[in-house]
Amino acid sequence: MSDALDTLRLCGEVVHFIFGATEEAPRGKKSVNQWSALHSDWNEWVHGYPNTLSGRDYEDQQSRRRYWFPRSSFAAAMCFYHVCQIFLFSHPPNKTPTAATTQTSGAMDPETQIQHHAKNIIDIALSNMPDGVLVTMVQPVFHSARHVHDAVRRDEAILLLRDIQSQVETLGKLRPLMTPMRG
Template sequence: MARLLDAYPSEMDLAIVGTILLSSYELLAFPGLDYQRHLRGAHTIVASLHAHNSASCLTRASFWIYARHEVAEALNRNSPTLHDPGSWPKFDLSRAEPAEDSFCNDVVRLTAETVCIVFGKTSRSRTKRRKRDLSTLQGELRNWLHICPEQWKGTEYTEDGNVRYWFPRPKFGAAIVIYHLSMLLLWHELEKISEGPGDVNEMFDQVDAHSRQIILIALSSLPDSAIVVVVQPLCYAVKHIKDNTLKENAIFLLHDIEARTGFHTKSKLERQLCR
């Protein structure tokens, strides 16, 4: 791989684009063994190119597409990401004119850190340090949401008595869903290492609240380009939501997404509910 990088640097840029594009088609058609092999191949190229710090705009853009694939697969398998998110770029979100992509990419990074701490080898460790690490990550996520431009966060409205949200930038609606999923996972993990019944009740309520927001946003007529991104969070929300009506509506939506787009949802939902 090192020799290929030295001899054909521009071709390797195209190789990662082609690999990720192929993975995207396979993810839509059926995320089986071929998809997993190509994702591991993309991981090898990404690591060899140091794509997250590449001087090439094309390679950096490819990295963030790859990162989304890796986070989605980690969520699907309840496992850490292959690539250490601690090395991923952190964005300066306090700039005068923040870019939408910067916010969306940064919440992907935070979600990757979430799945690594929740599903990593220390996931059963009951220590004060672990509780502190989980709470620190929650603080970073809250700060991300606080810095987000208000106009991007969506406008709440009522339709036939149901709460819905309208997003001027639908892609950001998907980013908000990913934020809620990360908070759901962190609260659920804190609940497992809590020390008193009072703490447990509060954490259950927080898990339910974030599950509710995921479902309500998903039910808000997001375009297909955004709705496929919320499939995995929706599966987690179905597992944890207390409201049976919202649970049923979310399941109906998942079936509808598969029927309309061909994106596999049934297998993802079954895998999540069986855990």
């Protein structure tokens, strides 16, 4: 339970840091420190949970990478981890010291990081997931499709989003039929 709550808290902090400021975004050292702290918090989260949370990768029949998770909620948590990384790398602070970026993210440049995380989200979402989990992945898949450069991956993500939309619309139409009659 605490892993799920940490995911929600960290995701909320990233969204607020990047999109939530109503006044001009913080500049300079304060912004760099917040950005670096968010990366550090996510790194602690991702390295502090059991290996099973990140899933096991495998190749499907078309030789594409997919993931298996012991609990489908782990897949959703990993998608939110990856989308927060996309948000952070696509919205660096105004003056990001190279040392801070390298220290928190490894040796890859920001664009390579964005591509890596976008592809992971798409691979996870295209794995065998229950419909209820796919619905929670709409935002991560949407943002992955916006950022991924690989046209095939983007098309896969868009088709998945359309499929989820179609399923949600169908369920919305069936909902009145599934409601027990009161009388």
